[in-house]
Amino acid sequence: MKKNWFFETDNVVSDLRVGYRIKRKIFSKKTEFQQIDICQTDKFGKILFLDGLTQAAERDEFIYHEMMTQVALMIHGSAKKILIIGGGDGGILREVLKHKIEEAYLVEIDNEVIEASQKYLSTISKNSFNDKRVKVYIENGFNFVKQYANYFDVILVDSSDPIGPAKELFSSQFYKNVFKALKKDGIAVFQSGLTILQKKELKSVYEKNKKIFPIVKVYYASVPTYLVGDLGLILASKKIDPTRISKKTLDKNYKKLNLGTKYYNPEIHFAAFVLPNYLKDALR
Amino acid sequence: MKKNWFFETDNVVSDLRVGYRIKRKIFSKKTEFQQIDICQTDKFGKILFLDGLTQAAERDEFIYHEMMTQVALMIHGSAKKILIIGGGDGGILREVLKHKIEEAYLVEIDNEVIEASQKYLSTISKNSFNDKRVKVYIENGFNFVKQYANYFDVILVDSSDPIGPAKELFSSQFYKNVFKALKKDGIAVFQSGLTILQKKELKSVYEKNKKIFPIVKVYYASVPTYLVGDLGLILASKKIDPTRISKKTLDKNYKKLNLGTKYYNPEIHFAAFVLPNYLKDALR
Numbered sequence: 001m002k003k004n005w006f007f008e009t010d011n012v013v014s015d016l017r018v019g020y021r022i023k024r025k026i027f028s029k030k031t032e033f034q035q036i037d038i039c040q041t042d043k044f045g046k047i048l049f050l051d052g053l054t055q056a057a058e059r060d061e062f063i064y065h066e067m068m069t070q071v072a073l074m075i076h077g078s079a080k081k082i083l084i085i086g087g088g089d090g091g092i093l094r095e096v097l098k099h100k101i102e103e104a105y106l107v108e109i110d111n112e113v114i115e116a117s118q119k120y121l122s123t124i125s126k127n128s129f130n131d132k133r134v135k136v137y138i139e140n141g142f143n144f145v146k147q148y149a150n151y152f153d154v155i156l157v158d159s160s161d162p163i164g165p166a167k168e169l170f171s172s173q174f175y176k177n178v179f180k181a182l183k184k185d186g187i188a189v190f191q192s193g194l195t196i197l198q199k200k201e202l203k204s205v206y207e208k209n210k211k212i213f214p215i216v217k218v219y220y221a222s223v224p225t226y227l228v229g230d231l232g233l234i235l236a237s238k239k240i241d242p243t244r245i246s247k248k249t250l251d252k253n254y255k256k257l258n259l260g261t262k263y264y265n266p267e268i269h270f271a272a273f274v275l276p277n278y279l280k281d282a283l284r
Numbered sequence: 285m286k287k288n289w290f291f292e293t294d295n296v297v298s299d300l301r302v303g304y305r306i307k308r309k310i311f312s313k314k315t316e317f318q319q320i321d322i323c324q325t326d327k328f329g330k331i332l333f334l335d336g337l338t339q340a341a342e343r344d345e346f347i348y349h350e351m352m353t354q355v356a357l358m359i360h361g362s363a364k365k366i367l368i369i370g371g372g373d374g375g376i377l378r379e380v381l382k383h384k385i386e387e388a389y390l391v392e393i394d395n396e397v398i399e400a401s402q403k404y405l406s407t408i409s410k411n412s413f414n415d416k417r418v419k420v421y422i423e424n425g426f427n428f429v430k431q432y433a434n435y436f437d438v439i440l441v442d443s444s445d446p447i448g449p450a451k452e453l454f455s456s457q458f459y460k461n462v463f464k465a466l467k468k469d470g471i472a473v474f475q476s477g478l479t480i481l482q483k484k485e486l487k488s489v490y491e492k493n494k495k496i497f498p499i500v501k502v503y504y505a506s507v508p509t510y511l512v513g514d515l516g517l518i519l520a521s522k523k524i525d526p527t528r529i530s531k532k533t534l535d536k537n538y539k540k541l542n543l544g545t546k547y548y549n550p551e552i553h554f555a556a557f558v559l560p561n562y563l564k565d566a567l568r
Contacts, residue, residue: 005301015327017289017303043299043481063560197327197508222506222514224481230506263560271555276347276547 006039009052020047026120033110038120046121048089050113050160056089058123060224064231065091065124066264067221067272072154072187072235073099074250074269075242079153081105083181085141085169087158088113090125096156097131098259104134105152107145111138142168148181155181155188170201172208175236179212185239188213192232199282202232206283209236217242218283219272221263243273290323293336304331310404315396322404330405332373334397334444340373342407344508348515349375349408350548351505351556356438356471356519357383358534358553359526363437365389367465369425369453371442372397374409380440381415382543388418389436391429395422426452432465439465439472454485456492459520463496469523472497476516483566486516490567493520501526502567503556505547527557 007019020041027038037049045058056064069092073079080102084092088108096104108114114136118129128134137144145155155178159166168174169190178188190209193201202218209216213236220230235242250266275283291303304325311322321333329342340348353376357363364386368376372392380388392398398420402413412418421428429439439462443450452458453474462472474493477485486502493500497520504514519526534550559567 007301015305015325017291017305019301019303021299021301041299062562194508220506224478262562265561267558268560271558274551274555276552277549278346278546281546 006037006047006049007052008049008054020044027116029112029116031110031112036110036112036116038116045123048113048117048121053160055160056091056121056124058121061089061091061124062262063221064223065095066261067219067233068092068156068158068189068191069095070259070261070264071219071233071242071269071272072156072189074253074264074266075237075240075245076153076185076187077249077253079187081152081154083107083145083148083152083155085145085155085157085159086166087156089117089121090114090128092156092158093128093134094124094126095259097128097133098257101133104131105137106134107137107139107141109138109140114138140168142171142174142177145174145177145181150180150183152182153186155186157188157190159191170205172211175209175212178236179238182238187235187237187240187242190234190236192218192234194231198232199279202234203282205234209234213237215239215241217273218275218279221272243270290321290331290333291336292333292338304328311400313396313400315394317394320394320396320400322400329407332397332401332405337444339444340375340405340408341508342405345373345375345408346545347505347547348507349379350545351503351517352376352440352442352473352475353379354543354545354548355503355517355526355553355556356440356473358537358548358550359521359524359529360437360469360471361533361537363471365436365438365467367391367429367432367436367439369429369439369441369443370450371440373401373405374398374412376440376442377412377418378408378410379543381412381417382541385417388415389421390418391421391423391425393422393424398422424452426455426458426461429458429461429465434464434467436465437467437470439470441472441474443475454489456495459493459496462520463522466522471519471521471524471526474518474520476502476518478515482516483563486518487566489518493518497521499523499525501557502559502563505556527554 004022005019006022022039022041024040029036034051039047047057048055082096082104084106159169192205215237217235219233222230254266288306289303290306306323306325308324313320318335323331331341332339366380366385366388368390443453476489499521501519503517506514538550
C-alpha cells in the first residue's frame, strides 16, 4: 500500500504545518457544513479531521473527552440531565454515560459527523448512540439552547474552533443562553483553544463568562494530537467551585463510580486548575 | 522576502511531519557532531534545531528551561555547585544563575552550539556565559561526570534525544556516575522524552534510576514547540523528595528569590508531579 500524507490546514497556527503519515483515507466528504476526513495512521490510530483540523485521534481522544466531561460531572455529583453541544464523534457522550444520568441530549449541527463516526470510529463512541438515555438532535446548538430554562445540570460545549460552523458558540449571547438553560447549581464547560497560541481566544471566553457566571475557572488538558501545547478549557459554574470541592468526597465518588478513566483522577482534577504564571498574567 | 518552510526530521515520531514557516534561515552548519540550524519564525521567534529537531524556541523556551532547573534548585534550597550537561543554548544556565550558587559548570560536547546560540539566541542565554560563576567545558558529558565524586549539589541533564550524540546519557552507567558525582543530598534531573509517544524511553530512564537513587519521580512540562503532548522529566534524588517538601517553605523561598519565572510557581511545582492514569500504569 502506498504511504501517503495528510496535512492539516493552517488557519489556526499559521506558522506551523503538521502532516500525518496515513495508511489510508477511510472517509472523505464535503457536507453542507464542512469537510470531513477520517484517516488511518499507525501511531495515532484513526484520526477525524473537520475542515482539515484534527478533532479526535483514537490514540489520545480519551484525554480530551475525559477532561471535557469528568471534571464537571464529578463536582456536580448528581447530574441527571446533560446537554452536549457538538461532540458528534460520541467521545463525550461515552464519558457522560458512565454516570447515573437520566437524559443526555447531543446536539450536533452536522449529521454526517455522527454517521461517519459511528461507522468508522466506533472505538470512540462505543455503543453510546444506542443508549436509551440518549437523545440526538441535528440542529444548530446556539438555537437549541435558547429554548431551555432551568433544565440542565451540566452543559458541555465541544465546539470546533471559533471559525467555521462553531463561531456563534463563542458569543456572549450563547453563554447567557447556557446560563439560563442550566439549573441553579448547573455547570458548563467550554472548549476554548490552545493556551499559548490562542491566549486571546481563551481570555475572551473567560471574560465573557465572568460577566455571567459567579464562578469561572480555566483548566487544561494536554492532548498530543492537538499539538502546540495545552488545550484550555473553561468551567463556568453557578454554585460549585471545582477547586474547592473536598478531595475526600472526590476520591470516594471516583472509587465508587469506577469510571475506568485513562487520564482523569482526583489528583489530576486539582492539578489541571493550577496555572503557570504566564497564563495567570494573561487572564488578569 | 520569500516565505519558506523548515520541516523537522521525523526520526522521533515517524508518523508526524512538522514544518515551520520561516522568515529566514539565520544560521546553518554541519559540525563534527550534528547539523545546527537557527531559523526566524513569526509565531515562535527564533528556533534552534539540532539534527533537524526543535531544541528551543524563543516563544516558549522558558517553560522547558524553568522546569528543568527550578524544581530541583527550589527543593534543594542551598545548592552551591551545579553541573549542566548539554544546554549549550544557555537557557538552563540563565535559570541556575538566578540562585545564590557558587559554581555552574556547563559541559557541552559541541562548542558550535554555544557559539551560535550566544550570537543569535542571546534572548535565551542573556549574558549568562559571561557570569564569573560559570565554567564552560567543551567535552563529552559522559566522560566529564565520571571524574567527580561527592561534588555537585544539582546535576541537570539537558540531553537531546536518545539517538545521536546524546545516546550515552541514557545509560545506567551514566546514571551511576551522576549518583557518585552528587553530594549526599544531591539531586539530578533528566530530560526523558515525550510522555505519550516515548513512554518506553521514559520508563527506561525511570527504571534505571530507580535501581540507583532512593527517590525517583516523574514530572512533566508542556512545551508547545516540542509538540505531541508533554515532555517527561525525571528527578532523581538522594534525600529530598520533591513532592513532600513543605508548600510553605517553597512559597517563602519563591517569594524571597524573586525568580521572575514565567511558568514555574510553587503550585505548578506540585501539579507537575501529578500523573494521569495512563502514565501511572506505564510506570508500574
